[in-house]
Amino acid sequence: MQFVTTILCGGAGSRLWPVSRELHPKPFIRLGDGQSLLQKAFLRGVGLPGVTEVMTVTNRELLFATQDAYREVNSAGLMMSFVLEPCGRNTAAAVAIAALRVAEKHGPEALMLVLAADHLITDQRAFADAVSKARDLASAGKLVTFGIKPDSPETGYGYIEAEGNKVRRFVEKPSLEKAREYIDSGRFLWNSGIFCFAAGTMLQQMKQHCPEILAASAACVQQSRTAAGEDYSQIELDAKTFSSVPDLSIDYAVMEKSDQIAVVPCSIGWSDIGSWTALGNLLEPDSAGNRIQGEAVVHNTHNCIIQSNDRLLGAVGVDDLILIDTPDAMLVAHKSSAQDVKHIYAQLKASGHAAYKLHRTVHRPWGTYTVLEEGNGFKIKRIEVKPGASLSLQMHHHRSEHWIVVHGMAKVVNGEKELYVNTNESTYIPAGHKHRLENPGILSLIMIEVQSGPYLGEDDIVRFEDRYGRA
Structure with missing residues (x-):
């Protein structure tokens, strides 16, 4: 049976500005080991048993950067395919078009594993075990989501109330008080945004629960340009018809409505790297709790996240700050406001300032x-x-x-x-x-x-x- 890893490489990563920009988004951020989040997602996908193809859904402006990133780490020789979006229309459209392509090429029974390009998973063995369980459930006609066993009352994640593999309900990002209740109950998992299903099952459920998204996606595929070779294929989506696809997440469109949902609870070292605090926590702290990447000299400075790869940064007498320096922009934020960096990005975009879109x-x-x-x-x-x-x-x-x-x-x-x-x-x-x-x-x-x-x-x-x- 065909098994296709599908990587969704979209989004702006606005909470990681100024390193993340519209044309250099979060998946392309390099971590301390030199690999980007996108490269890690690719290696995670090709490292699974039985994978026959890697399909990437991304903006057409990012195709060549994506290919360059894969070229650095790809030695698998698998079939590579690309779905090129002219604009973002959320994950339901991306999943619909990917499933249509897989069903057409490999049949409706082909299995798909959908990964986000900007997440981090540190335990590949546990991840492979979770995928194996998910494949069994998907082969039995389930739409499978991966639920992360929580270790803290996070308010930035959605939750899944589960009983074994059965999903009782999905819950939106909660207040801190509610998150603590969920953790204490032992019934709730973080919603990871990782999915596994047969292409035909997803298309059938979309036809039932969001027919307008499926119909618009199918019409777009019919109007789009394709190219193919021996081990490569791509479809460049038609801008006019794709812009008419309703903008909705796959969670809202299908997962929260279907009665064929299953969950695989797992502990795989998962993080969505949703803020500078999360990214900074990947660095080893110094004796004062500072996490530093690049060249910095600090004095009487504690618990700061500092990144300055292009020039020397000095910090004196400050605590709990995020200091991110790039050649054309610098961010100074309190760690407690890490989630609010997106507002700076939004203001730059609204004003047309180039710093939201491009690096130097x-x-x-x-x-x-x-x-x-x-x-x-x-x-x-x-x-x-x-x-x-x-x-x-x-x-x-x-x-x-x-x-x-x-x-x-x-x-x-x-x-x-x-x-x-x-x-x-x-x-x-x-x-x-x-x-x-x-x-x-x-x-x-x-x-x-x-x-x-x-x-x-x-x-x-x-x-x-x-x-x-x-x-």
Whole structure:
């Protein structure tokens, strides 16, 4: 029987700003061991017995970053598939389309394990045992959720009241008093957001409990573009029809309504890493209780979470603070207000400030660019192009560019000319000229780009040809 691990890689991770941004969300945050939460979810999924395919549901803008992340850790050689969303429509739409794809490819009896890309599970053996139990229940026609045995009265999680594998009810995030009652009763589990089911069972239950979501999702699949190879497939969802799919979580749409729900109680070292406090707790504390990542010097400072990977941070005479420094933004918050960081993110997004969406270093399918400095009429970037990669053939209406190669060699189209630019050489591209940058070598190409003009926005770009499908 086919067994498909499905990874849902969405959400902004607004409570982990300024490291998490819209185009560098929580799943891409690297932990102390160098692996991202997304990579850990991938390894967790492929490490299970019997997995035949890994399907990832993500925003289409994150496809190449996701593929790069997988490429670093993937040695399994499994079938890889992608569902590319033009916008977020919550987990019910994501699960519906994933289940439709799996049922079409492998049959309705194929089993699916749905994982969130931004959770952490530290006990792989216990997780594999829980998945084995869930597969048995799913094969018997159940929609299975994983309930985490709680060790504290958390108010940030939903709860499941259970009796063995039977779900009595789902409960929303409770008050602290209610959470303590739940823990004391011994009947309640944290709702982990991990699911296992046969594709056909989920589709049948969606047809019964949320037919409008299933119908809109099926219509979207029919209108969407697909591509496939020997061990790869993807579907790029049609923006118009996908935006009409109702925005609802799979819990609300199906799990809380169905009479075919089962739960597997488990202790697997699970955390949804929902705040800087949770992320900071992964670091070892010093003698004063400070948890520090990066370079920091502290004096008379206690129980703080400090992250500063790009420059030295000093802290004097402060307690119980969160201090997170990035090249273009810094967060200072009291640990008791860790959940409220999302309000800063929301204000930045509402005002259109770039810091909600992008870091100074931005990942592209061909490599990265970093904004070094910008001012009135100019912007300076550091551009790194992967070996063999190429930017699109493009043109700008409002800016000219001066390219200086500092490492490697560039193959450049500049108007009607094609030329090679070596280290310590440069070329000038006037506004209105078609141009393309390519790295023909086996080493990374690094160059400095100086932009000049009255408008320097990233949307001043006309693409004529692009190997990554963006033209």
